[in-house]
Amino acid sequence: MISRVADHCFWFGRYVERAEACARMLGTSVSLALDAELPAEQVWRPVLVVTGEESRYRDKIANGDDDHPAWGDGESVQRFMVWDEESGVSLVRSIVGARWNARSIREVLSLEAWEAINELHLWIRGDIAPVAFAQHREAFYQHVRRGTQLTLGLLRSTMLHDEPLDFMWLGVLLERVSQTARILDVHHHAFTHLGARHEVVETALWLSLLRALSGSEAYLKRAAGRVNPQGVAQFLVSEAAFPRSIAYCVHSAYDRLCGIRPPDRHDLPGGVTLERLRVLDTWVTARQKEPLAGPAVHDLLTHVVDEVHEICGTLGKELLGAD
C-alpha cells in the first residue's frame, strides 16, 4: 500500500486510542478524587505528568508557579485536558486528529467506521458536547469511550484484515504500550512515596490505576482479590492474556508488523523496525520471571517508553514515507 496512506492509518489508530485513554484516565481520576481521601493535587498532577502536559499547564494555567492552587483544581485540569486546542494530546485534538487522518484515507476505511469517527467529531465540535461536559461529566467521558470503542470495533468487523488494518492496529498497540507504561510509572512512583499509608486508601489507589487501564476486573481474577503494588505492576507489565499489558501489546504489535513485513522477506523495507520490535518483545517476555519492585519498575518502564519511541521513528522512515 501507499506509504502516505500507511502513515495516515497508523496515526488514525494512535489518535483513536489516545482519545479513549484520555477519557478513561480523566473519568477515573474524578472518581478517585471522590473516594481516596488524597490531597487533590496528588490525584490531578499525575494526569498532567502522564500525558506530558505538566510544563504547558504550568505556563498556561499555573502562572509558572508550582504551588499554584490550579494543580489541585480538578475542574481546571479537566478543562485543559479536554478542550485545549493547542495541545497535541487533549481529548478534542485527539478526536480532530483521528478524524483528519480518517478523512485523508476516507477511501480506505469502511463506511461504518468512517461514520463512527465522523459522528464523534461532529459531536465534540457541536453544541451538545459542551453541555454534557458541564452537566453530566461521567456521561461525557462515557460518550467518548463508546465512540472510540465503536470505531475500533467497526474497523475489525467491517474492514479487510490486511495491510491498512495492520497499520491502524499497530498504531493502536504502540500508543497503548506507551499509555500503560507512563500511567503505571507515574502512579507507581507517586503511590510508593505516600509515606504512612492506610491499607484501604492504598487499595483504592491501585484499583483506580487498574480502572484507568480497564484492568481492575481482570486483575482481581488473576490475583484472587489481593491488591498490592508488586502484584499490580507485575500484572500490567507481564500478563500475557490482558490486552492492555505491556507484554501483550508489544507482542501483538510484533505480530502485526510480521503481517506487514514478513521476517523472511529481506527484499522488502522494514527490517530494522521489525528486528528492534522483536528484541523488545523478547526482552519484555524475559522480565516475567523477575520480581518487580521499587526502582526496577521505573527503569523497566523508561526502557519500554524509549524503545517504543525509537521504533516509531524507524517505522516512519522505513515504511511510512518520513524523510
Add this chain to the structure above:
Amino acid sequence: MLQSQSQSQGPVAGLFDRYPALPGTFDEMFDDTGARIPFARIAALLAKMTPDELARAQHLAETALLQQGVTFSVYGDARGTEKIFPFCLVPRLIAADDFRHLDRGLQQRLRALGAFLDDIYGEQKILAAGIVPAEIVLGAAGYRPMLRGIKAPGGVRIHISGVDLIRDPDGTWRVLEDNLRTPSGVSYVVENRLISKRMFPRVFDAARVHRVDHYPTRLADTLRSVSPVSADDTYAVVLTPGPYNAAYFEHSFLARTMGLELVQAPDLVVDGDKVYCRTTRGPRRVDVIYRRTDEAFLDPEVFRPDSVLGVPGLMRAYAAGNVALANAPGNGVADDKAMYPFVPKMIEFYLGEQPILEQVHTYVCLFEDDRKYVLEHLGELVVKAVDEAGGYGMLMGPQSTADERDEFRRRIQAEPRRYIAQHRIELSSCPTWIADRGCVEPRRVDLRPYILTSREGPWVLPGGLTRVALTAGSYVVNSSQGGGSKDTWVLKAAP
C-alpha cells in the same frame, strides 16, 4: 413514514397546492393545466406529502449527508470548516423521450470533440479547411503546443466529461458549456440518489427510474480500457490534490467506489519514463491515472516550473505511452468558451452529420461584426471571459450598472479574443423546497449529464447533476455562489 396522514382527517395541505409557476419559464414538472403527462403519477404521489412531512424528510436528509461526510471544504477557512452541498429532495424528472434525444446528441457531440482534439494535436485539418479560425485555436489558453504529435493511449482524450444543458422557455434543450478537463459533481448524483431512495421509497419504486449507481463500475472499465497493459494487469489510481481541495469528497468517493487507491502527487515518482507509486513494499508501476488535479499542476517540468505540486517527469512517461492520463492534458482547447460557437461546425466537419443538440447563439468578440454588436448591446447581453469558470468574470447585462458596462467595454476592446457574449437565456424551473418559507416554489435549474468515453465510444449516464439556483430570482446555479442540487430521475420508457 413519509406517506400522507390518514385519509379520514380530510384534505391536508398538499405539497404543490398554490405552486406559482414562474412566468416566462419552462417548468420541468407542470404546464398550464397541471403536471406534465409523463410525470402525472409521480407528481400525484409527491403531492400527497404535506409541507411538514417534506420539511422533516429534508432535515433527515441533510443530517445524513453531514454524518456521512458528504461535504466540501470551504476555501479560506482556517478551521477547515466543511459544508454539505445544499440539496433539495424534490426530484427533477426527465421523460424517457427527452433522455433518448439527449443521449444521441451527447454521444454525437463527444465523438466530434474527441476528433477535434485528435486533429488539433495532429494534422490540424480543420484549421487548414478554415472551419475554425487558427487564431482562436492556437491562441487559446488551453492549447498546449508541446503535446502536438503525442497520441493518447487507447485513442481516447475525453474519458470523462460533463456537458451543461439548459432548457429555454419552449422546453428546447440547449448546450451551454462543455467540461472536458476535470468535471466534478458525479458523486452527488450517486449520493443524492441514495438519499431520495431512502426518503421516498414508494414514490421512487412507482416512478421506474434508471439507476445511476453503476457509474463507478463503468468509470473503472473506461479507465482500464485505455491502459497500456492488459486490463487484468492494470494498476489504476485516482490522483487528488488532497483533503483541502473543495472536491476531495468526490475524489475519495470515486476511489472507494471503484476500489482504486487514492494518491497524491508526492506518492508518485517517475523513473526511466515509467510512473511508480511509493508503497510500503517498494515502488509499484502505475498504468492509468484518473487525475483530478488541474493539468497546470501535473508536471512541473512541463507546465509550471514554479510549482512544488505535481510529478516531475509525468509528461515524459505520458509521451512515451507508458501511462494513460484521464482526462488527457490539453483538452482545455476544446471546452474553451471561444471554441463553443464552432462545435456544430465540428460535428459537420468530422462526422458529416447535422448536430442533434441545439446550443445558444454566441457572439465571438474576435469577429469584428460580432464585437460591434456586443459593444452596442452590452445592456442586453451576458458577456463571459472565455478562460474563467464558476460564474466568475461575467457581465450580466440586464442587471449591470453603467460602470460595470464601461469596465467590460474597455476589457473587450483591449483583448477581444478573451470575450464572448450571449443573449440571456431563461433557464427552466423546477419545484424546489424552500426551507425558510416552508413551501415549494419554482427555482431555476440546469443539468449536467456525465459522459464516459472508452475505447469503444461514448456512454451517457442516465441521470445527471441538476443544479438549482436556490435564491429567488437567481440564475446562478454554481455551488460556490448559493446553488444546490437535486436528484435527477430519468424515467424508463413505457414497457
